[in-house]
Amino acid sequence: MTVPDDRQASDDGFAQEVKRVLDGVPLDAETAARLAAVRRHAVERARTYVSYVPPRWVPVSAMAVTLVVLGTALRVGDDHTLPVLEDDALFAAAQERELLEELELLAYFDELDHAG
Amino acid sequence: MNAAALDRFLASVEGRAFRLARYAVRDDDEALDIVQDSMMTLAGKYAHKAEHEWAPLFFRILHNRIRDWHRRASVRRRVFALFRPRAESGQELDPVQLAVDGPHVExxxxxxxxxxxxxxxxxxxxxxxxxxxxxxxxxxxxxxxAQTAAAMGCSEGSVKTHYSRAVHRLREQLKDDWP
Incomplete structure (x- = not known):
């Protein structure tokens, strides 16, 4: 929807008139003084305010520390994968048992040879 | 940060900001507090920004402070309403009491x-x-x-709509008493 030019001009004229009337109303002296004091205080704050800008190495260091922590956490996580280690232990134990059985069998054959 | 430029900017907007806040909260002291808070926030957090950004930023802060004030006032009204004795139906409100409790304007x-x-x-x-x-x-x-939209936190289309309605309404209301 477009606003007709004459209405647009009329609205603009009205707005300018409102601005003129509002600008013509002065602030009372007390309020003006309080506002000026507030303004001085704000400017003083801006003057003394020192914004902290982190050095460039901070993000890089943060990234490195994060990677180390993540890596450590993942490795600790690996320690919890016990089933594989348990299987290995059982397998090794089983192999050990078979070896013992073989040794016992060999010893038995030796006994038979000596007896014979 | 250019302190002199900031001082000039704040001096140029302080009167209008104060009255804008007063139209919204209808209380001189509250309006002054809101302007003070807005100035301190601009100076403390945004003074390093480019000067042409100060006006939308300042009025955005002012807008937020006014909105916060209305929220707090709304909560206060609801809390006090719980403890206020209910008026009898049809009972007239005391105009003297209303004047005492009403907005404080110099x-x-x-x-x-x-x-x-x-x-x-x-x-x-x-x-x-x-x-x-x-x-x-x-x-x-x-x-x-665009700056008004940034200050009000809304779209440019909304600004145009609100502005147009405001002009229409003001012209309707002021037509008999307007120079």
């Missing part, structure tokens, strides 16, 4: 205003909040549509 200020300005200020306080903000930021503060 009487000197009212006396100095012309009839047209008084009528205009009354109509401005009666406008819906968003319409008043859009109108004052555009017509009085001189912000363009």
């Amino acid at each position: 009487p000197d200020h009212v006396n100095r205003m012309s009839a047209a300005a008084r009528r205009l200020e009354r109509c401005l306080t009666e406008l819906p909040v968003r319409q008043r903000e859009a109108f004052l930021l555009r017509a009085w503060e001189g912000l363009d549509v």
Whole structure:
């Protein structure tokens, strides 16, 4: 929807008139003084305010520390994968048992040879 | 940060900001607190920004402070309503009590205003909040549509709508008393 030019001009004229009337109303002296004091205080704050800008190495260091922590956490996580280690232990134990059985069998054959 | 430029900027907007806040909260002391808070926030957090960004930023902060004030006032009203004895139906409200509890505006200020300005200020306080903000930021503060949208936290289309409605409503209300 477009606003007709004459209405647009009329609205603009009205707005300018409102601005003129509002600008013509002065602030009372007390309020003006309080506002000026507030303004001085704000400017003083801006003057003394020192914004902290982190050095460039901070993000890089943060990234490195994060990677180390993540890596450590993942490795600790690996320690919890016990089933594989348990299987290995059982397998090794089983192999050990078979070896013992073989040794016992060999010893038995030796006994038979000596007896014979 | 250019302290002199910041001082000039704040000096140029402080009066309008104060009255904009007063139209919204209808209390001189509260309006002054809101302007003070807005100035301190701008100076503390945004003074390092480019100077042309200060006006939308400042009025955005002011807008947020006014909105916060209305929220707190709304909560206060609800809490006090719980403990206030209910008025009998049809009972007239005491106009003296209303005057005592009403908004505090310096009487000197009212006396100095012309009839047209008084009528205009009354109509401005009666406008819906968003319409008043859009109108004052555009017509009085001189912000363009994009800056007004940034200050009000809304779209440019909304600014145009609010502004147009405000102009229409003010012209309707002021047609008999307008110079």
